[in-house]
Amino acid sequence: MNDTLSLLMNHRSIRKYLDKPVSEEQLRAVVAAGQMASTSSNVQAYSIIAVTDQEKKRRLAGLAGNQAYIIECPVFLVWCADLYRLKKSTEAHSGDKETYEDSTENFIVATVDAALAAQNAAIAAESLGLGIVYIGGVRNSIADFSEALELPDLVYPVFGMCLGYPDQDPGLRPRLPVEAVLHRDSYNPGAIEEVRSYDQVSADYLSKRTAGKNSTPWSELMAKRLAEPVRLHMKDFLNRKGFMKR
Amino acid sequence: MNDTLSLLMNHRSIRKYLDKPVSEEQLRAVVAAGQMASTSSNVQAYSIIAVTDQEKKRRLAGLAGNQAYIIECPVFLVWCADLYRLKKSTEAHSGDKETYEDSTENFIVATVDAALAAQNAAIAAESLGLGIVYIGGVRNSIADFSEALELPDLVYPVFGMCLGYPDQDPGLRPRLPVEAVLHRDSYNPGAIEEVRSYDQVSADYLSKRTAGKNSTPWSELMAKRLAEPVRLHMKDFLNRKGFMKR
Structure with missing residues (x-):
């Protein structure tokens, strides 16, 4: 590198x-x-x-x-x-x-x-x-x-x-897996499945940063954000x- | 550097x-x-x-x-x-x-x-x-x-x-002078004067790249672009x- x-x-x-x-x-x-x-x-x-x-x-x-x-x-x-x-x-x-x-x-x-x-x-x-x-x-x-x-x-x-x-x-804040954002030759709606593993990764990261106080998965955090006017x-x-x- | x-x-x-x-x-x-x-x-x-x-x-x-x-x-x-x-x-x-x-x-x-x-x-x-x-x-x-x-x-x-x-x-394509894009503490409408020197710089650059065939200044090129629907x-x-x- x-x-x-x-x-x-x-x-x-x-x-x-x-x-x-x-x-x-x-x-x-x-x-x-x-x-x-x-x-x-x-x-x-x-x-x-x-x-x-x-x-x-x-x-x-x-x-x-x-x-x-x-x-x-x-x-x-x-x-x-x-x-x-x-x-x-x-x-x-x-x-x-x-x-x-x-x-x-x-x-x-x-x-x-x-x-x-x-x-x-x-x-x-x-x-x-x-x-x-x-x-x-x-x-x-x-x-x-x-x-x-x-x-x-x-x-x-x-x-x-x-x-x-x-x-x-x-x-370092972990990102979505490459497979979730990188599509080949056309958009793959199935890429959304990759969010599941990321929910776990980001919950673990959040838990570590907050000494166990918060371990909300990404999709739940994002649902809250999307519902905010x-x-x-x-x-x-x-x-x-x-x-x-x- | x-x-x-x-x-x-x-x-x-x-x-x-x-x-x-x-x-x-x-x-x-x-x-x-x-x-x-x-x-x-x-x-x-x-x-x-x-x-x-x-x-x-x-x-x-x-x-x-x-x-x-x-x-x-x-x-x-x-x-x-x-x-x-x-x-x-x-x-x-x-x-x-x-x-x-x-x-x-x-x-x-x-x-x-x-x-x-x-x-x-x-x-x-x-x-x-x-x-x-x-x-x-x-x-x-x-x-x-x-x-x-x-x-x-x-x-x-x-x-x-x-x-x-x-x-x-x-x-390398020359850019606007730093002074044209960088303002201090509030927007300076006078920064637009910097475009004049850039018109010359970009016309010279264009002339060099086109072996003298084109030396249109930036502001004229941009006027054409802005008038395109x-x-x-x-x-x-x-x-x-x-x-x-x-």
Whole structure:
């Protein structure tokens, strides 16, 4: 196994950070590596807000689920899908022509672009000895969160990412067996059977991490999650911001 | 610069492949590395269809834009957002409870999950000496494409990915300056000015790659792209598949 593969296979989300700054050079290296990810037709339809101001981090944490690690990490990155830059920087060429920044297709392009860049950045950060954790909570109160960052129309925060030196070494979380997610030549509905063995594996893992207090199998945890009316404001919010009107 | 960072900074999309197979061991290593990417609340809401059957690759290529490299690469991976597995494997626990697999929020979760896993897989592949290119064309005729792969409801192909040994060494494509995409503490609309210098850089790059035949600046290329009524079927298709109903 080469060093890169070994790095990828040893990813853990870090939720406790040392009180040690991330340098400007490191931040730029992480973002530059993110930018080298593939992007649909070179649109590069994303922006990153690096939040280091302590007061602002506190405010954003309050809107995103109050995780202490958003406040404690030296840099909080907010990864945004951004069709605003595309729209604005092409206006001089577009004239009166109809444009399609409001299509569901372009919403997907921008969201995927942001995710590919972020994952490259995450790997770059880990290769530099830094740790990260993704924060979906930026979508909890997404309107207020967007306002706090002064995001214009056609920009939305897809997720956040804490960045800093790890102050913990959590265990590796087991994933579904490869057979559950990898299909051959067409979709195999029978792959779902693989979840059974994973229920046992993930229950054992959870039991170990909670000193026996919790051993809920994955499918039961997921059933609870799927029954939660989470972030049902997303459709309206995105429409209001100019996304997915058609 | 460490080896991983150097790998990330040297990414090129590969559109010509050697006639040399990717081993089962390599394929599994690539997928396993993909699975170690972060996933929202551990939902792992994606599936990968590895297409190696030559007839099927030919058929899929015909539906995705007829790129020769889809047929020539030894393995064509189709990365799908998959809420079907989540729904099916939790039914026994859910009983009569309302569930939210049809929310825009869960559509975003599944799409982002697929993208993060795919980018990890891309890095893993490149670390093994393989090359990749993302294929957005899977969304060109997405209904027929999905049918060819027998994708059930709540599964959609986000993008494809060719995988194989490179038979070319294309130049590095320059990206927007870091200042254009990286904002500090809040969104800076002035960052758009950075596009001007990039217009020159990307025009020079294009001119070099086309032996002077094409030197269209980025913002002009993007204006053309934004004025194309591309894949306007996406919204209806996704709704029909059970996604984003609310």
